[in-house]
Amino acid sequence: MLRSAVFGALAGLVGGLVFGVVMALVGFLPTVAAIVRTDSPVVGFAIHMVFAGIIGVIFGILVARQRELLFWGLTYGVLWWFMGPLTLLPLLLGRPVTWDVAAAQALLPSLFGHLVYGAVTAGVLMLLHENRPSRREGTGPALIRGAAFGFVGWVLVAVTISPLLDGRGLEWTPPAVRTAIAWLPPFLLCGAGVALSFSWLSSLSRAVLSDDVRQVRSRRLAGGKVISLWHGVLAGLAGGVIFTGVMVAVGFLPVVASLVGARSAVTGLVLHLLISQVVGVTYAVFFRRRSFDAASGIGWGVSYGFLWWVLGNLTLLPLLLGSSPQWTSAALALSFPSLVGHLAYGAVLGLVYQRLEQRVSPWHLTRSEAVAARSAARQEQTLSAAPALWSLITCVALLIPVLVA
Structure with missing residues (x-):
């Protein structure tokens, strides 16, 4: 010490x-x-x-x-x-x-x-x-790490270096930050995309170049991928139900319904729940066996919910409705209720998925062995950057009103 x-x-x-x-x-x-x-x-x-x-x-x-x-x-x-x-x-x-x-x-x-x-x-x-x-972290955690690096890149490049190169000096004032905030979503998405690509390429290189088949066999013995997808569906549905309260409160369901040319709130609700389940499935694909207790489940879920607020509400939804990505400070301020909904959705998604996954142990492990393995993995994750990533992404989400107001 x-x-x-x-x-x-x-x-x-x-x-x-x-x-x-x-x-x-x-x-x-x-x-x-x-x-x-x-x-x-x-x-x-x-x-x-x-x-x-x-x-x-x-x-x-x-x-x-x-x-x-x-x-x-x-x-x-x-x-x-x-x-x-x-x-x-x-x-x-x-x-x-x-x-x-x-x-x-x-x-x-x-x-x-x-x-x-x-x-x-x-x-x-x-x-x-x-x-x-450090241990290999998997695709989902790499995705969140990439988004965190995107935030660091935004602070370094858009907020600091760009004004210095333009001769404006160190402009960390609220007006300058509100101008630079339009670059935050693309930086976050770029960081997440680069990290996702590297993770996939790394997995592909190990699959093609490695001669040791023991790890592949071990993963196959563990099984449960189909069950994991169903867990993602159920967890996504649970998160979508919670998110519905926010969407009803701000009258956003008709906007969702307009994706299929309708304006009915009922249509919007059905479409919203379907999208929630699809996002839940992607969470299951990326974060399978990466949450070992309630804290890690909520941490990864909230971080993933924030990323989907940037990708979905600010980017894909406007594009699908024939508009451009809503990355301005005014658009981010108006989308704050949706951010709250996405964070709540992510928290429920991550928690429910972790609880469902915890109930299913690999068939080649006894219950006591599964508990011991989960405890060891939880300790290993605590010593990594995972808790810091959850905390940093949550802080970025909470700072949005300060950055754009």
Whole structure:
């Protein structure tokens, strides 16, 4: 633990140094200095570095056993944006805490700075830690990882590098972010698509080039693919029923019905439930045997629901209705109720699918062996980036109103 704390402190100081440069550029250091009743940027930088080192120590201890740190760092950065500028800083300055969209928008530069801090701190820790092998994660988790990389690419390219190349400087202001938000959906879809392609190509190369047939035989013995698809149908239907409440509340069922040239809410409901089951089947294909408890089921499900909000509601639905993808800030703001519905759909989908899958053990394993195997896989997944991916995607979804309002 001492070694992890020391490494965390060093990584936190390096991340704080980079973050401090950003804070100097956006003029935030005097606000930090106000904690000790001064407005000196030098004092503000010193206080900021102390906090960066302390937070780095905590991060180093928390991720001491983790195999992948980048997404843990990004998630940690977002967490400290909520805890720091939005919560602790106002309290230290003797002000009331304001958890509203306006206050969060005013602190958007700090949000991106915290993401930079988390990424740099995680990167330094990766250099200090010994190499740790990671397990093959499968197509579904790779899909979510790709979407997370898409978000990172959007922050790096559309929000940061593009304004710098245009000579506008570091534009992390709300108006600039609202302009750049139109690039967020394509970045998310591009990241997910690239990850999906690499996952398929990797599986194909193993199938073609590998001479060891034992793993293939083991997967065949496990069986259950047809049952898994039926589980996807049932889980998708359950999620669709929950999603229906949101669609009824916002009057969206006639829009769904217009896909087949109708305007009836009943037609829209039937079509919506059919689509929900199709999406459930794709979830079963991508995430089969990737959720080992309720938390992982909900985590993957919510992340998949968010991805389908981008792919379905913002992209495919407008295209099928003869329009263009709705990727503007205004369109994203209007689609927020649908985002809530997709997140609820994904949570129910992932949870129900995990519970159904858990009831079916491979025929060559006893019940106790299946429980032991599931427990070992759950522990292995906890040490991977999976929980950080769920958390980061959820944070991105929750930040949509802040980014577009």
